[in-house]
Amino acid sequence: MKIGFGYDIHRVAEGGAMFLGGVEVFRGKRLEGHSDGDVLLHAVIDAVLGALSMDDIGVLFPDTDQSIKGISSMVMLEKAASIMRKEKYALGNLDCVVVAERPKISVFREQIKNSIASALFSEPDKVSVKGKTKEGISEVGKHLAVEAYASVALVRDM
Numbered sequence: 514m515k516i517g518f519g520y521d522i523h524r525v526a527e528g529g530a531m532f533l534g535g536v537e538v539f540r541g542k543r544l545e546g547h548s549d550g551d552v553l554l555h556a557v558i559d560a561v562l563g564a565l566s567m568d569d570i571g572v573l574f575p576d577t578d579q580s581i582k583g584i585s586s587m588v589m590l591e592k593a594a595s596i597m598r599k600e601k602y603a604l605g606n607l608d609c610v611v612v613a614e615r616p617k618i619s620v621f622r623e624q625i626k627n628s629i630a631s632a633l634f635s636e637p638d639k640v641s642v643k644g645k646t647k648e649g650i651s652e653v654g655k656h657l658a659v660e661a662y663a664s665v666a667l668v669r670d671m
């Protein structure tokens with residue numbers, strides 16, 4: 514079994530749509546980034562790549578690469594998932610925390626679990642997504658940024 518851990522933070526900007534875990538959770542505000550800014554998927558991708566002792570998401574998808582500007586983070590996760598498969602590993606389980614003042618993660622939990630699990634060739638019952646607020650403290654607490662943490666266990670897939 515291999516264990517991985519990922520973390521990410523993105524600034525909140527006006528306009529557009531906010532994606533978390535591949536699910537649109539907000540209109541009128543977005544997460545800034547070279548991609549669609551899906552902070553949760555980025556943490557998950559780094560956890561998966563980390564478990565495989567691979568380079569991180571920034572090496573796989575450099576923000577200097579104009580050809581991938583605005584890329585869906587779901588496409589990035591699918592790439593990480595195909596690497597996982599090629600290395601002959603499958604998802605054991607995934608545990609995530611999103612730190613955001615808004616939206617309430619519990620409202621989208623099932624959708625997010627389904628979205629991440631299917632990209633990782635797995636089942637939603639192997640994915641946990643928890644929402645936390647920062648109680649108004651720091652930039653995250655003022656809804657100027659959103660953070661995500663993910664830890665993953667990968668098991669040998671024969």
Ligand SMILES: [Zn+2]
Pocket residue numbers: 521522523546550551552555
């Ligand atoms: Zn990111």
